[in-house]
Amino acid sequence: MGSNKQYFDEDPSVQSQESSIDLILPDLTTTLLTDRGVFSSQKIDAGTKFLLLNAPNPKESTRYALDLGCGYGAIARVLNHRSPLTEVWATDINKRALSLAKENLGNFGINVSHPDSIPDDISFDLIWSNPPIRIGKKPLQNLLEKWLKRLTLKGEAILVVQKHLGADSLASWLAGKNYGVERLMSKSGYRLLKVIRK
Numbered sequence: 255m256g257s258n259k260q261y262f263d264e265d266p267s268v269q270s271q272e273s274s275i276d277l278i279l280p281d282l283t284t285t286l287l288t289d290r291g292v293f294s295s296q297k298i299d300a301g302t303k304f305l306l307l308n309a310p311n312p313k314e315s316t317r318y319a320l321d322l323g324c325g326y327g328a329i330a331r332v333l334n335h336r337s338p339l340t341e342v343w344a345t346d347i348n349k350r351a352l353s354l355a356k357e358n359l360g361n362f363g364i365n366v367s368h369p370d371s372i373p374d375d376i377s378f379d380l381i382w383s384n385p386p387i388r389i390g391k392k393p394l395q396n397l398l399e400k401w402l403k404r405l406t407l408k409g410e411a412i413l414v415v416q417k418h419l420g421a422d423s424l425a426s427w428l429a430g431k432n433y434g435v436e437r438l439m440s441k442s443g444y445r446l447l448k449v450i451r452k
């Protein structure tokens with residue numbers, strides 16, 4: 255899946271070929287199992303790295319955090335590393351991604367789950383996401399509405415979105431839905447957005 259056009263397929267048809275990649279950050283170096291048929295299978299995505307390098311550290315009070323659209327689990331792994339007492343959840347619809355994430359995250363006590371299996375009574379203090387922009391505007395809006403509703407009153411979501419893939423119109427749409435939206439950083443074609451409930 256060279257161009258990764260179908261990374262959000264629930265059941266990738268491309269033949270599996272597992273490999274490993276290194277995630278190298280100032281505070282964590284680790285190796286992650288990956289495979290064809292999942293997003294950015296050959297290297298950590300530049301947008302994901304941008305989020306991981308620039309997101310504010312989780313607050314000490316963070317009880318529940320979510321990596322929305324976790325792929326093979328890089329973001330959840332870092333959330334757990336930076337906030338070891340937080341209960342971290344990682345979710346995706348791509349079955350291969352979920353199975354890789356279980357391999358990569360299971361030893362750290364991170365919950366890897368299909369979105370439908372996350373208990374309804376959990377509210378998240380923090381969501382970090384490199385969201386699946388390519389599923390289309392309306393499905394993306396529905397996805398974000400569904401999960402932003404599950405933020406606690408003081409919760410926040412940190413999203414990385416490419417400028418040329420509509421970061422600014424997404425920010426305006428969120429503001430129109432009465433979320434507080436702050437552009438934390440804008441660099442190299444990426445925007446880092448903080449979204450809060452108002």
Ligand SMILES: C[S@@+](CC[C@H](N)C(=O)[O-])C[C@H]1O[C@@H](n2cnc3c(N)ncnc32)[C@H](O)[C@@H]1O
Nearest residue numbers: 261262293302323324325346347348384385386
């Ligand atoms: C841009 S990728 C980011 C993957 C991973 N977080 C990373 O940084 O490498 C977005 C992910 O969202 C997943 N996705 C698509 N639709 C979804 C949905 N309805 N619920 C949860 N995840 C979804 C895709 O399968 C994909 O793995």
